Amino acid sequence: MKLSDLTTLRIGGEAERFVDATETDQLVETVLEADRVGEPWLVLGGGSNVLIGDDGIEGVVVRVATRGIERLPNAPGSARPIRLRVQAGEPWEALVEHTVRQGFSGLEALSGIPGSCGAAPIQNIGAYGQELAESLVAVEVLDLDSGERTTWPAPLLELGYRTSSIKQGRRAVVLSIDLALGADEDARSRPVRYAQLADALGVEIGETAPLVGVRAAVLALRAAKGMVLDPDDPDSVSAGSFFTNPIVSEAFARTLPGEAPRWAQQPEAPTRAVPLGAEPAPPPPVVEGTVKLSAAWLIEHSGIGRGFALPGSGAAVSKKHTLALTNASGAATAREVAQLAGYIQTRVMSEFGVVLHPEPVFLGVEL
Numbered sequence: 444m445k446l447s448d449l450t451t452l453r454i455g456g457e458a459e460r461f462v463d464a465t466e467t468d469q470l471v472e473t474v475l476e477a478d479r480v481g482e483p484w485l486v487l488g489g490g491s492n493v494l495i496g497d498d499g500i501e502g503v504v505v506r507v508a509t510r511g512i513e514r515l516p517n518a519p520g521s522a523r524p525i526r527l528r529v530q531a532g533e534p535w536e537a538l539v540e541h542t543v544r545q546g547f548s549g550l551e552a553l554s555g556i557p558g559s560c561g562a563a564p565i566q567n568i569g570a571y572g573q574e575l576a577e578s579l580v581a582v583e584v585l586d587l588d589s590g591e592r593t594t595w596p597a598p599l600l601e602l603g604y605r606t607s608s609i610k611q612g613r614r615a616v617v618l619s620i621d622l623a624l625g626a627d628e629d630a631r632s633r634p635v636r637y638a639q640l641a642d643a644l645g646v647e648i649g650e651t652a653p654l655v656g657v658r659a660a661v662l663a664l665r666a667a668k669g670m671v672l673d674p675d676d677p678d679s680v681s682a683g684s685f686f687t688n689p690i691v692s693e694a695f696a697r698t699l700p701g702e703a704p705r706w707a708q709q710p711e712a713p714t715r716a717v718p719l720g721a722e723p724a725p726p727p728p729v730v731e732g733t734v735k736l737s738a739a740w741l742i743e744h745s746g747i748g749r750g751f752a753l754p755g756s757g758a759a760v761s762k763k764h765t766l767a768l769t770n771a772s773g774a775a776t777a778r779e780v781a782q783l784a785g786y787i788q789t790r791v792m793s794e795f796g797v798v799l800h801p802e803p804v805f806l807g808v809e810l
Contacts (some may be wrong), residue, residue, distance in 0.1 A: 444457065444458045444461035444504070445457055445522055446458055446487075446490075446495050446499060446500065446504065447474070447495075447520060449464065449487060449490045449506065450487070450490035450491070450493060450495060450600035450682075450683060451491040451557055451672060451679075451680065451681065451683075452464075452493075452494065452681060452682050452769075452770050452775075453680055453684060453773065454494065454495060454497070454770055454775060454776065454777050454780065454785050455495030455496070455497075455499065455500075455777065456495065456497050456498045456499025456500070457495060457499040457500075458499060458500050458503070458504035458742040458792055459500065459501050459502055459503070459504075460503040460504070461501065461503070461504050461506070461507070462503060462504070463506050463508050464505050464506065464507055464508055464532075465508045465531055466507065466509065466530075466589055467509050467530070467531075467619075467800075470486075470505060470507060470531075470585075470616070470618065471585050471592060471599075471616075471618070472510065473503065473505050473559055474486065474616055475504075475585070475590060476730060478505050478587055478713075478741055479504065480687045482502045482503055483500070483501045483502030483503070483505045483512065484504075484505060484534060485500055485502070485503070485504045485505070485506065485806065486504050486505050486507060486616050487505065487506045488506075488507050488531070488532070488558055488559030488562035489549055489558035489559040489562065489614050490558075490567060490809055491555055491556075491562075491683060492497075492548070492802065492808070493555035493682065493803055493804045493805075493806060494682060494777055494780055494781065494803045494808055495807055495808070496523065496776060496777045496778075496806060496807025496808035497597070497776050497777045497778060497807075497808070499807065499808060500807060506532075507531045507532040507559060508529040508532045508759050509531055509532035509533070509618075509619075510530055510532055510533050511525065511528075511529070511530040511533065512524070512527060512528075512529050512530075512533060512541055513528040513529070514540060514748075515525060515527065515528055515621070515629045518623065521623065521716045522625065522804070523549060523623040523624055523625045524623075524625075524626060525622075525623065525624040525625065525626050526598055526621065526622070526623060526624075526784075527547075527564060527578070527598040527621070527624065528619055528620070528621050528622075529619060529620050529621075529622065529744070530559045530560070530561075530618075530619050531559060531560055531561025531562075531616075531617050531618050531620070532559055532560070532561065532702060532803050533560045533620055534558075534766070535553070535556055535557070535558050535559060535560055535562075535563055535568070535603045535758060536554070536555060536556065536557065537764070538550070538553075539551065539553055539554050539556075539656035539658070540554075540658075542624060543654045543655060543658045545713050546626060546627070546629065546630035546653060546654065546747045547624040547625065547626055548624060548626070548630075549577065549578040549622070549623070549624040549625055550573070550575070550622075550624065550634050551573075551632050551633070551654050551657040551658050551661070551716060552570060552571040552572055552632075552633075552635075552637070552640065552661055553568060553571075553573055553575070553655060553661075553717050554568070554658045554661040554662050554665075555577070555661060555662045555665040555666070556570060556710070557609065557671065557672050557683065559617070560586075560619075560620055560757050561616075561617040561619075561620070562617070563616065563620065564579055564582055564597075564602065564607055564609075564617060564620060564698065565607050565610050566601055566605055566606070566610065566802075567600075567602040567603065567604070567605055567606060567607055568606070569604075569605070570661070570665075570701075571637040571639070571640045571661055572635065572636030572637035572640065573633070573636070573687055574603070576597070576602040577598075578620060578622045578623055578718050579597045579602070579620060579621070580596070580597055580623045581594050581595060581597055581619040581620075581621040582594070582600065582617050582619070582621070582776075583595075583598050583617075583618040583619045583621075584617055584618060585614040585615060585616040585618060585619075586615050586667060587614035587615060588614055588615075592618065594713050595615075596599075596669055598755050601623055601631070602645070602688065604608050604688075604690065605687050605733075605736060615634060620681065625628070628652045628707040628733070629652075629653075629702060630653060631651040631653055631654060632649065632651050632652050632653070632654050632656075632657045633648060633649065633653065634649045634651055634722070635648060635649070635651065635652060636648060636649070637638060640660060640661065640664065640666065640692075643660040643663070643664060644656060644657065644660050655751060656741060664745060667763065668683065668763050668764035668767070669761045669762070669763040669764055669767055669769070670684075670759075671762065671766065675750050677722070677769070677771035677773075678761045678762055678764075678767070678769055678771055679769075679770075680749070680769055680770045680771055680773070681761060681767040681768060681769040681770070682767075682768070682802070682803040683767060683788055684766045684767060684798040685766060685767060685768045685801060685802060685803065686738040686766060686784075686787075686799075686800060686801060686802060687738065687799075687802050688736055688737060688738045689735070689736045689738060689741070689797050689798070689799065690708060690733050690735050690736075690737050690763075690802070691733065691734055692732075692733060692734070692798065693707075693732050693733065693734055693735060696732075696734040696736065698796075699736070699787060699795060701742075703736065703737070703740055703741070704737040704740050705707060705734045705736055705737075706734065706735045707732055707733075707734055707735075708733040708734060708735055721753065725773045739765045739766040740766065741763050741794075741795055741797055741799070742760075742765040742766065742790075742791060742799075744788055744794070744795075745787075745788060745790040745791045745793070745795065746766065746794070747760060747787055747790055748760070748765070749761060749764070749765055750761050750762040751764065751784055752783070753779075753786060755777065755780060756775070756779045756782065756783060757770065757772040757773075757774040757775035757779055757809065758770060758772075758775040758776075758779040758780040758782070758783045759771060759772070759775075759783070760783070760787075768780055768783055768784060777807070780808075781805070781808050781809065781810050784801060784810055787808050788801065788810075
């Protein structure tokens, strides 16, 4: 099986062995057996957040092809009473479309993100002011340390900005996800938090909008950046955003040009316990906050524009958005994409002293 046929970058060599797991039991048994005998294994979802080497993958590649969206009993009294259980192989975009059609809020700003539902918590996907972490209740996983199927409440995943405990190395395969969603009788969204989306909808930050309108606006915004898979758009042959937005200290952010976009990240206040009758404790020391920067702005202002490519390379920066690296030519190799990514890192580091971290997982290729 050519893995280039299964990735959104259309890059990747052959799989030594390939299993299309359409049932959860098949997925579990294949991974457990490979792990038991020491055969290398890779679980592949929608292929949207990965760069696979040109020489392919040793061992077995298991594509998660399970399907199903199940309505669970409601949670009365909750701000998000709707409960859904979604199989890991269900395409994420199909899930979002389903929830909007049903009038369920919580995922609408995540429209158009490629990939599978099982991969979503590993990356803690997010866009336009929403993150999966806000709606995720639990995941069923195959825990490779115990060899058992088990359910983890969402906090065990330690979800953060585009990361989770699984992405950080915890050995587990996601089998299904449980979600908690809202149900407004007028089918309106969660409060809009992202300025660009609010502008597109004609609302103020913090206001709501019709779910279908939010979804349509997000899809239009993403399409304008080449971030919606489209067979007629060569710029969409990518892994989406290739770098995460850097998070730096406030002190470091002050060294950057004043026009560099930045968003303050609210630090969590430490918990303090004061015994009854005791004098109030002195306030805790002020913890310096952090600031999220725009990776796209840093790339553009390091001298790399849209459509940039290294001489003779089939990989290029998207013509629509500097945060995406594309295989628009159809001839790019994994090595060429990695070389371009490394060049961008070097330019940004040289210009601003900021290290950009790739968002996709690299397999069989090094940056």
